[in-house]
Amino acid sequence: MSFLESVNALLASGTWHSGLAVVKGLRNGAVYGAKIRFPHALVMTFLFHSGSIQDKVRFILRATYMHSRNLASFVFIYKFLMALLNRFSGVQFQWHSLLAGFLGGYAVFGENNKINQQINLYLLSRIIMGLCKVGVDQGFIPAPRSDPFPLFGALVWAIVLWLFEHHRSTLQPSLRASMTYLYKDSDVFTSLRNFLLYNK
Structure with missing residues (x-):
């Protein structure tokens, strides 16, 4: 069996699934962060920023790197803490995601910079809508007519x-x-x- 076949067999077997899922989350966070930030930074920089082409390229790459790094770090911390909490308790509780999200959010997205502001504000609008829908589903808020x-x-x-x-x-x-x-x-x-x- 070749090395690649051995790795594929390990991945398919489910052994160390939680740990490997944390690593894959890190990878997905980095890729997604770059895919989201690069086009946004490219358009906004060339529309609204002054300076040389080199300065603009540096700004775009720095913003892309920061978004990608922050998202990858957060996903890694969140998935690691979720795996840890689930392992200790044997079952997943709703407060696990709140605690893991809080700690990861504080560690990664608690720094007040432009990238984190944009990400946090983007999420805020969506969670307000989500919470309203939960309120209606749970009967705390009357369903709109x-x-x-x-x-x-x-x-x-x-x-x-x-x-x-x-x-x-x-x-x-x-x-x-x-x-x-x-x-x-x-x-x-x-x-x-x-x-x-x-x-x-």
Whole structure:
């Protein structure tokens, strides 16, 4: 049996499954983080950042590395703690995911930087919706009689535009840059060229 066949047999056997799942989680976190951050950083950097091409490339690679590293680290810590808690208790309890997520989140996503802010804020909006659905499913919140999404959309956009117009400094720099481009730069034009062909 070749080395590759031996490795494949080990992986298929389920031996050391929890430990190998932790390693695979590390790998998946790194790959997913890079796949998500690279295109975002590429577009945002070339749209809104000034500087040389080398500076822009360095920024893109640094942001991609940080997102990938943080996600890989978190997945590793979370899966390791879940495996440990399950091994000690013999069964998985709901509080295991809360504890493992809390500890991993504190260790990895507790550092206040731009990448972590974006990731945490991205998750916050989704967990609020998820918690509302859990509340309805569990009977803590009455089921809406009609789709609440139009009201949700209206409130989100009303609040973000109010913040942008009157408390702009409170918004994240990337959001502020996007909104400035959309709502303020579109006020500036003096000729057909900077009206249609380029901004400002």
